[in-house]
Structures are given as C-alpha cells and as structure tokens.
Amino acid sequence: MxxxxxADEEKSKVQMMSxxxxxxxxxEKEGVDVLFGYPGGAVLPIYDALYKKNIRHILTRHxxxxxxxxxxxxxxxGKAGVVIATSGPGATxxxxxxxxxxxxxxxxxxxxxxxxxxxxGTDAFQEADIVGVTMPITKHNxxxxxxxxxxxxxxxxxxxxxxxxxxxxxxxxxxxxxxALGAFSTPKEVTLPGYQPTVMPNxxxxxxxxxxxxxxxxxxxxxxxxxxxxxxxxxxxTLAEQHRIPVANTxxxxxxxxxxxxxxxxxxxxxxxxxxxxxxxECDLLIGIGARFDDRLTxxxxxxxxxxxxxxxxxxxxxxxxxxxxxxxxxxxxxHTVSALLRESTSSGDTTEWVYHLSELKSSYPLWYKKDGxxxxxxxxxxxxxxxxxxxxxxxxxxxxxxxxxxQYYGFSKPNRWVTSGGLGTMGFGFPAxxxxxxxxxxxxxxAVTGDGGFQMTLQELSVLQELKLPVIIVIVNNQSxxxxxxxxxxxxxxxxxxxxxxxxxxxVKLAAAYGIDAAVVTTEEDAKVKLANALExxxxxxxxxxVTSDENVYPMIAPGKGIHQMIGVKP
Amino acid sequence: xxxxxxxxVLNQSGVLNRLTGLLTKRQFNIxxxxxxxxxxxxxxxxxxxVQVEDDRKLEQLLKQLHKQIDVLKVKDLTDMAxxxxxxxxxxxxxxxDTRSEIKVIIEPFRAAIIDVSLxxxxxxxxxxxxxxxxxxxxxxxxxxxxxSRTGLTAMPRGTQKTVYNLNQFSII
Ligand SMILES: Cc1ncc(C[n+]2csc(CCOP(=O)(O)OP(=O)(O)O)c2C)c(N)n1
Numbered sequence: 001m002x003x004x005x006x007a008d009e010e011k012s013k014v015q016m017m018s019x020x021x022x023x024x025x026x027x028e029k030e031g032v033d034v035l036f037g038y039p040g041g042a043v044l045p046i047y048d049a050l051y052k053k054n055i056r057h058i059l060t061r062h063x064x065x066x067x068x069x070x071x072x073x074x075x076x077x078g079k080a081g082v083v084i085a086t087s088g089p090g091a092t093x094x095x096x097x098x099x100x101x102x103x104x105x106x107x108x109x110x111x112x113x114x115x116x117x118x119x120x121g122t123d124a125f126q127e128a129d130i131v132g133v134t135m136p137i138t139k140h141n142x143x144x145x146x147x148x149x150x151x152x153x154x155x156x157x158x159x160x161x162x163x164x165x166x167x168x169x170x171x172x173x174x175x176x177x178x179x180a181l182g183a184f185s186t187p188k189e190v191t192l193p194g195y196q197p198t199v200m201p202n203x204x205x206x207x208x209x210x211x212x213x214x215x216x217x218x219x220x221x222x223x224x225x226x227x228x229x230x231x232x233x234x235x236x237x238t239l240a241e242q243h244r245i246p247v248a249n250t251x252x253x254x255x256x257x258x259x260x261x262x263x264x265x266x267x268x269x270x271x272x273x274x275x276x277x278x279x280x281x282e283c284d285l286l287i288g289i290g291a292r293f294d295d296r297l298t299x300x301x302x303x304x305x306x307x308x309x310x311x312x313x314x315x316x317x318x319x320x321x322x323x324x325x326x327x328x329x330x331x332x333x334x335x336h337t338v339s340a341l342l343r344e345s346t347s348s349g350d351t352t353e354w355v356y357h358l359s360e361l362k363s364s365y366p367l368w369y370k371k372d373g374x375x376x377x378x379x380x381x382x383x384x385x386x387x388x389x390x391x392x393x394x395x396x397x398x399x400x401x402x403x404x405x406x407x408q409y410y411g412f413s414k415p416n417r418w419v420t421s422g423g424l425g426t427m428g429f430g431f432p433a434x435x436x437x438x439x440x441x442x443x444x445x446x447x448a449v450t451g452d453g454g455f456q457m458t459l460q461e462l463s464v465l466q467e468l469k470l471p472v473i474i475v476i477v478n479n480q481s482x483x484x485x486x487x488x489x490x491x492x493x494x495x496x497x498x499x500x501x502x503x504x505x506x507x508x509v510k511l512a513a514a515y516g517i518d519a520a521v522v523t524t525e526e527d528a529k530v531k532l533a534n535a536l537e538x539x540x541x542x543x544x545x546x547x548v549t550s551d552e553n554v555y556p557m558i559a560p561g562k563g564i565h566q567m568i569g570v571k572p
Numbered sequence: 573x574x575x576x577x578x579x580x581v582l583n584q585s586g587v588l589n590r591l592t593g594l595l596t597k598r599q600f601n602i603x604x605x606x607x608x609x610x611x612x613x614x615x616x617x618x619x620x621x622v623q624v625e626d627d628r629k630l631e632q633l634l635k636q637l638h639k640q641i642d643v644l645k646v647k648d649l650t651d652m653a654x655x656x657x658x659x660x661x662x663x664x665x666x667x668x669d670t671r672s673e674i675k676v677i678i679e680p681f682r683a684a685i686i687d688v689s690l691x692x693x694x695x696x697x698x699x700x701x702x703x704x705x706x707x708x709x710x711x712x713x714x715x716x717x718x719x720s721r722t723g724l725t726a727m728p729r730g731t732q733k734t735v736y737n738l739n740q741f742s743i744i
Contacts, residue, residue, distance in 0.1 A: 135590055136597050140641045143585070160641060194582060194644045318635035321628060 019147045020049035020178040023111070026154035026186070027055060032082050034058065034073070034439060036066040040086025041126060042113025045178035047084075058439065058468070061460040063090050065432040067097025068458065071106050072436030075419045076394055078229070080107040080161045081436060087113040088126030091172075092133065096426055098168050099137040103423030104252060105225065107166035109157050114143065116176040131172050139167030144174065147182035159190040164197030165316040166229060197315060201332030201340055208328050209287070209311045210345035216285035216309075218354045219245045222268060225252035225422075226290015226314060227334050233257070233415050235338035236289065243348035246358050248276035250291045252422040255412035265358060266367075269297035270558045271404040274365040274570045275358050277558070280305055281565040288312045290334045293323040294423065303563025313337045367408050368572050369552070374524065378402060378477050378548040381528055382409035385447060385475065388532045393445040394419065394437045398430035398454030400484040402477035404554045406449050417444070428457030434472045435464055445473070445536055452478040452505055462515040465541040473535045474543040476508060479550045487553045492560075508545040519543035574603065575630060576656060576726050579618045579637055580645040583609055587642045591618060594640065600624065600633055604658075604723030615644070619725045649726055653733055656726035660704045661686075662695045665715035674714065681707045692717055700724075 017025070023046060027035075034056040039047045050057060060066040063085045070081025085094050091112040101108045115124040131143050140160050142153050150173070157169040213219060223236055233256050240247050240263050247257045248268040257264055266273030268280055277299075280286065286308040291297070293312075298304040304324060311328035312320045320329040330337055369379040382405050385393070391411055396419040397403040403420055412418050419437050421429040434448035455476050465472055477483075485500040512519035518535075522528045522544050535542035555569030581587050588607055595602055603621040610617050624630045630648070638646045649656075664674060674693065675685070683697035697707050701724065708719065 131586065132589070135586065136593050145585075192641060195641045316639070318632065318639050322632055325628070 014183045016181045017184055018045065018049065018178065019144070019150050019173065019180055019182070020045040022147070022150045022182070022184050023154065023173070023178070024049045024053045024055070025184055026151045027082065028053075029186070030154070030158045035082050035084055036060060036070045036073070036436065037084030038063050038066055038086065038090055039084075040090045040113060042087035042115060042175045043084060043090075043111075043173075043178070045175065046111070046113065046173070058435070058464065060432065060435075061463045062458065063093035064096055064428065065435075065458050065461040065464070067094045067101070067108070067110070068426075068429050068432035069436030069439070069461075070108055071097060071101050071104075071429075072396060072419050072433030073440040074101075074106045074108060074166075074436075075433070076416050076437045077440040078231075078416070079440075080109045080158055083108060083110045085110070085112050086126070087115055087130070087175075088128045091130040092128050095133060095137070096424075098134055098170065100421050100424040100426045100429065101168040102137045102139065104421065105166050105229065106168070107161040108168040109154075109161050110168060110170045112170060112172050113178075114172045114174040117145070117174045118176065120174065130170065134170050137168075138170050139165075141170040141172070143172040144177050147177050147180040148185070150177065150182075151184050151186045155186045156190050156192065160192070160195065164195070165226075165314075165319075198317070198331045199315070199333045199336055201313070201330045201337040203340065203344070205328060205330045206337065206340045206344050209330065209341060212285050212309055212311060212328060213243055213245070213287075213345050214347045214349060216349045217351060218283045219243070219285040219287065219349070219351060220265075220279045220283040221245050221247045222250065222280065222286060222288045222291050223247055223253045223256045224250040224289065224291025225256075227253060227256040228290075228415050230290065230315075230334035230336075231415070232289070232333075232335035232338055235335055235342065237261075238342060239338055242342070243345065244351045244355055245287070245348075246279055246355060248272070248279055250294070250297055250422075251407055251420070252418075253291060254407060255415045255418045258413045259411040260413060262359065263355070265362060267407055268564075269294075270299070271408065271554050271556070272297075273362070273367060273408075274556055274567055275361040277564045277567060278361055279358055281307075281563070283308045286310045288314075288324075289338065290314060292319045295323070298323065299558045299562055299564040299566075303565060365570050368555070370572060375549045376522065376524055376528060376546060378405050378479065378552055379409050380525055381475070381477065381546055381548060382406055382449070384525065384528045384532065385449070386410050388529065388536060389445055389447065393417065393447050394434075394441060396420065396430045396434040396437055396446070396448045398450040399425045399427050400451040400454060400482065401479070401487060401552070401554050402449050402451050402483070404484075405477070408554075427451070427454035429454070431455060431474060432458050432461045434474070435461060435470060438470050438472050445471070447473045447475055449475045449477060451483060452476055452480065452508075453482045453502065456506075459511070462512065462517060466516045470541060471539045472541055473532070475532075476543070476545050478505065478508070478545055478547050479552065480505060481550060483552075484554070490553065508543060512543040517541045517543055519545065522546040573624050573626070573630075575622055575624050575648060575650045576654070576724065577620045577622060577634070577637070578647045578649060578726065579620065579643055580610070581616050581618060581640075582642040582644065583614050583616045584642050587616070588618065590640055590642065591620075591637065594636055595620070595622065595633075598633070598636060600629075604721075606723045606725045608725070619723070621724050647728075649728055653729040653731065654726050655729055656700050656724050657698055658701060658704055658722055658724045659696065659698050660708070660719060660721045662697065662708060662711060662716060663692050663718040664695060664711050665692050665717055670714055674711070677710050678707065683707060
C-alpha cells in the first residue's frame with residue numbers, strides 16, 4: 001500500500017511541460033547560449049518558449065545566413081552551432097548550409113519546425129519533407145513523433161554532431177509536438193549501439209607507421225582539418241620536428257601548422273605551392289592526417305603519390321582508402337594517434353637531402369604575382385590584411401579567386417582562425433560565417449574577405465551587423481567579375497566570357513550606408529593600409545570596397561585532369 | 573562482381589530509405605533488397621544484392637553502410653557458406669492441355685500451384701537465384717502473365733569452411 005502511495009507522490013512531482021519548453025530545457029542542458037534562426041508558423045511555440053529564456057538568439061535576415069553563421073561559430077569554437085528555422089521554405093533555405101557543413105565536417109544541430117502530425121503527408125501549408133531532403137546531407141536526422149522523446153533526441157543529436165567526425169544533425173519537430181505536454185527526462189548517457197567512433201588507434205598499425213618513418217628518406221605530412229578538430233597542432237609540430245618531416249596543408253587544414261616554419265611547404269592541391277605538390281609527387285612516405293584526399297587536392301589520381309607508401313590517419317574509417325590506396329590505415333582521432341606515434345617512433349630515416357631539396361624548391365618557386373604600377377593587386381591586398389591584423393585575425397572567405405589568394409597569401413599560423421567553404425565551395429558563405437565567428441570569438445578581429453559576386457548572395461545580413469554593432473570588417477575584393485569563372489573561361493574556353501563579367505556593380509559604400517554601416521572605397525595599396533587600420537581601430541562594423549586589378553588570375557594551378565606535378569603558372 | 577551483404581539495423585523510421593539513398597548517392601547498382609524484422613521487433617535485417625566493381629569499391633560500400641547511425645552490423649556473405657533464398661510467384665497461362673504438363677515441370681523444383689483459374693495458374697517457388705531463373709525459363713514458352721519476386725534473403729550457414737581471407741580489407 002505504502003509503496004504505491006510513494007509512486008503516486010513521485011509521479012505528481014514530475015513536472016509536465018510542453019515540447020517547446022522541453023527543447024529549451026534540453027538546450028540549456030547542452031550548454032547552448034546562442035541560437036541562429038528565423039521564426040515562422042511551425043516554430044511559433046518554440047519562439048514563445050524562447051521568449052521566457054535567457055538564451056541569445058541571432059535573428060539573421062535569411063535562413064541561409066543563420067546556418068552559415070552557425071558554421072562560422074562552430075569552426076572557431078569547436079562547439080555545435082545551433083539553428084532554428086520554420087517548416088517548408090524556412091527549412092529548405094537551410095539546405096545549402098547543411099550540405100556545406102556535412103562535407104566540411106562542421107558540428108551543427110538544426111531544429112526545423114514541421115506541420116502538425118495530423119497533416120504531415122497531405123501537402124499541407126508550408127510542408128516540406130525536410131527529413132527526406134536532408135537525409136543524404138546530414139550525419140543523422142530525426143523527426144520527433146512523441147513529445148517524451150524530444151529531450152533524448154536533442155541529447156543524441158548533440159552527441160552525434162560533436163563526436164567522431166563532426167557533422168550536421170537535423171531534428172524536425174511537428175508543431176503539435178511543440179505544444180503537447182509530457183514529462184522531461186533524458187537518460188544519463190547516450191547509448192547508440194550502432195555509433196561507436198574509434199578514438200584510440202590500433203597500436204599495431206601505429207607501430208607500422210613508426211617503422212615506416214624510421215626508414216623513409218622522403219616522408220611528407222599532409223595535415224588536414226581533422227588536425228584542427230582534434231586540437232592536434234602541437235603533436236603534429238613535434239612529429240615534424242622530431243623526425244624532420246616537411247608538412248603540407250590542405251585548404252581546410254591551414255592554421256594547423258605554423259606558416260612561417262622552415263618545414264612548412266604551404267598548401268597543396270589545385271592552387272597549392274609548387275613545393276608542396278612536388279613533395280606529394282616525389283615522396284616515399286605520405287602521412288595523411290585528418291585529410292580526405294579531395295580531388296581538388298589530388299589532381300589526377302593516376303599521378304598522386306605514386307612512389308609513396310601511403311599512411312592515413314582519420315577518425316572516419318570510410319575516408320581511408322576511399323580515394324587513395326592506403327598501405328597503413330589508422331582509424332583514430334588525430335591527437336591520440338599522433339601522441340601514440342610519438343611514443344612509438346624513436347628513430348627516423350635520413351631526410352636531410354629531402355628537406356634541403358624541398359626548401360630549394362620553396363625558395364626557387366615561390367608564389368608570385370606581378371607588381372606593377374598604380375592598381376591594387378588582390379594578392380598584395382591579402383598581404384596587407386595580414387600585416388595590419390598581424391596575422392591574428394579570424395579570416396572568413398567566400399568562394400572564388402579571393403578565397404585562393406587568401407589561402408595563399410594570408411599566412412595562417414594559429415589554429416581555428418580560418419573559416420572557408422572547402423568541399424562545397426559555397427558562394428555567400430563568407431560574410432554570414434564571419435558574423436557567427438565574431439559571436440563565437442569576440443576577442444579576435446574578424447575579417448570577411450568576399451568577392452563582389454559572392455557578397456551579393458547574402459548581403460542582407462548587413463542588417464545583423466548594424467543591429468548588433470558587430471565589429472566585423474568586410475573586404476570586398478572587387479574585380480568587377482565572377483573572377484574564378486572568368487579565369488577558367490580565359491584559360492579553358494578561349495576567352496569566351498559567358499556571363500562572368502559584371503562591370504555594373506551597386507555602389508557598395510552607399511549600400512552599406514543604407515544599413516548604417518561605415519564604408520570606403522579602396523583603390524591603392526596606401527589606401528588599403530590606412531583604411532584597414534582605421535577600420536580595425538574603430539572596433540565597429542566596416543565595409544571596404546577594394547577595387548583590384550580585374551584581369552588577375554590565381555596561379556600556380558593544376559588544370560583539371562592533370563597530375564599534381566603538372567602545374568601551370570609556376571613561374572612568372 | 574555480385575555481392576550479398578546483410579545489414580542489421582535499428583528499426584527506426586526511414587532506415588531503409590537511408591540505406592538505399594546512400595547506395596544511390598555512391599553509385600552502387602542494387603539488384604535486390606529485402607527487409608524484415610528479426611526475432612526482436614526493434615531490429616531488422618536487410619539483405620542487399622549489389623553489383624560492385626572491385627575490392628576497393630566493396631570496402632567503401634561496407635564502410636559507408638556501417639557508418640550509418642542506425643546500422644548495428646554489416647556482413648559480406650558472398651564468400652561464406654550461406655543459405656540464400658528467394659520466393660517467386662509466377663502466373664502462367666494454361667489451357668486444359670497444358671495444365672498437367674506444367675504440374676510435371678514444376679515438381680522437381682518443389683514448387684507448388686497455389687492458385688488456379690480457367691486461364692492460368694499461379695506457381696510459388698522458393699530457392700536461390702539460379703533455381704528461380706531456371707523455372708521461369710521452363711515456363712516461359714507457355715506464356716507468363718505476371719511474375720512477382722521478393723529478392724534474395726540470406727544468412728551464413730551454421731558451419732563455415734574454416735579460413736576466408738581476413739586481410740582482404742584494411743579496416744571495417
Ligand atoms: C552558390 C554558388 N554558385 C555558383 C558558384 C560557382 N562559382 C565559383 S567561383 C565563382 C565566381 C565568384 O566570383 P566572386 O564572388 O566575385 O569572387 P572572385 O572569384 O571574383 O574572387 C562562381 C560563380 C559557386 N561556387 N557557388
């Protein structure tokens with residue numbers, strides 16, 4: 001008798017709450033203090049619950065802005081960026097950012113509203129099957145079917161997004177689930193029997209790599225973004241120095257190795273340095289760490305690292321052997337694996353000649369551009385941004401020529417300051433990502449380097465800058481064209497500039513003024529220095545419309561279908 | 573190369589969609605796919621018959637399947653001793669003359685007539701691919717009105733030939 005009385009007592013103590021309140025509670029439990037989003041009918045209960053809470057919400061002016069901002073936030077903080085959008089058009093506006101986060105392994109947790117369960121599947125107002133749409137571009141996704149499941153699903157979503165190889169997880173919440181009442185409960189720990197990422201490496205394989213290092217005469221490390229996700233920069237540095245192994249970066253791996261280090265070869269790949277690409281071509285041992293051997297990196301696979309034993313360290317087993325045949329596969333987190341490797345590998349091969357050869361290449365074939373006359377060279381502009389920010393800033397970019405020049409000329413020496421869309425190559429990414437990066441790391445200056453084309457894809461977010469007075473500096477590398485498209489048409493389509501020249505641009509300064517943001521036109525190097533210094537000094541939002549030479553190309557370059565050693569434009 | 577792969581999955585909504593979507597996205601050519609739950613209603617077993625070009629592609633396929641959050645286990649049964657069965661229903665046009673002939677033909681296949689009408693009979697047959705194909709070919713001259721096949725379902729035999737090549741894949 002007594003026992004059942006106690007049970008009833010317990011039950012009455014369990015607080016019933018709505019799905020929307022549960023969501024807020026679950027977000028607080030995950031330590032979320034900022035959301036990026038846009039409201040709408042299907043998420044009104046959620047926004048009402050948010051109203052009562054002390055969680056910061058950034059209202060972007062387009063859902064694409066919200067998700068790119070969340071990506072920027074995730075990239076600099078390492079924590080999941082959290083996004084809310086309404087059903088139908090709100091949800092579908094997120095698709096580009098979700099695909100972008102998936103391919104670049106950024107942790108995101110995305111909440112979409114959905115029409116009520118009673119009308120799902122009837123083509124109801126603002127209904128889109130977002131779970132179906134995002135299945136191939138999320139690490140995992142859910143639709144909440146019972147309100148009691150909501151807290152557990154949120155907990156799982158954060159777990160999946162932030163562990164193993166990070167990625168976006170979407171949770172679709174029907175409107176009636178947001179309003180339904182239920183008891184809040186989550187298990188102590190997430191148990192997902194089908195999801196057990198391997199963090200610690202297999203020591204036998206580590207030993208094999210140590211043995212390979214001990215005999216290699218021409219080893220090279222290719223460090224990718226996985227190094228940054230794992231926070232393994234110091235381990236890689238020790239590994240390289242201890243065994244005198246030169247290091248190349250992937251585009252997304254920039255910042256994982258100091259760019260001014262004598263063993264650093266630069267970025268590899270399509271617009272990488274000659275030294276880095278030749279190193280990958282001639283090496284006898286290639287140690288890929290947290291890099292996924294994307295085709296923009298490898299060029300024609302028939303020529304990629306053909307003389308090398310390939311070792312590949314990655315937390316995602318499916319990446320190993322996907323593109324490049326691998327002799328020594330090691331599944332594990334970069335930090336733990338390289339630590340284990342450092343304990344294991346006591347001797348190194350004689351790399352003196354190799355290191356000398358590569359540093360010769362590095363100094364004989366540096367990145368180059370023609371310095372001439374009055375006009376501002378885009379490459380020089382990037383050097384100036386480096387000088388004025390002392391290489392300390394968080395730099396975000398859009399996609400195109402300016403992105404490659406930033407990768408080549410900014411010189412990243414510290415981790416988590418480089419935010420770019422690598423795998424998907426999303427125009428319109430850079431500016432909203434800068435907003436998220438600034439919110440994630442308010443201490444550092446944030447510069448969004450964009451193209452005159454890409455900036456116009458998400459410029460409505462100027463409203464957010466104005467409203468929040470966020471000191472983000474926008475540098476438009478204005479070449480009056482869709483530069484990268486123009487470059488390809490020049491080289492591969494006999495200068496038939498089909499739809500790539502945009503000589504008529506808006507007055508970007510007036511545009512900024514309409515949003516209440518200070519802005520200036522920049523036409524010379526001197527201009528760039530002074531105005532950038534002022535902008536940094538002002539600690540307020542600023543837009544610089546930099547009129548650069550319009551016919552500049554990004555070199556050197558691996559033409560499509562060519563091998564990594566067949567670069568064009570290596571010399572002026 | 574034809575491979576028979578089974579995936580043991582959590583019975584979550586959309587899980588089949590997830591796997592077929594994955595196969596399509598990665599350009600794997602699905603020959604058949606069958607699903608049903610195991611003795612635990614929360615866990616389903618999916619049998620996939622798929623054309624794969626080479627070992628590298630196969631390894632990639634197994635890893636990608638395994639990577640799905642709802643997938644508990646992935647097994648390539650192709651090189652194992654296994655039992656593999658398919659069920660086919662075959663509706664054949666008959667006349668009073670041919671009916672007994674058909675009966676004789678299907679007998680060695682241990683197939684059964686499960687429906688009869690004036691113009692046709694429906695035959696049920698269970699077996700591996702070749703057996704089903706063979707019966708269909710034998711019946712074809714009579715005129716086949718309709719065929720419905722379930723696709724293959726399979727599991728390893730209780731006893732296995734000892735060694736098969738464990739080093740075939742770097743890591744799964
Ligand atoms: C959303 C989207 N659409 C189209 C493209 C194809 N694309 C790649 S680079 C480029 C030109 C970019 O021009 P701009 O933003 O002015 O930068 P620039 O190359 O001139 O530095 C285009 C159109 C893309 N990457 N993303």
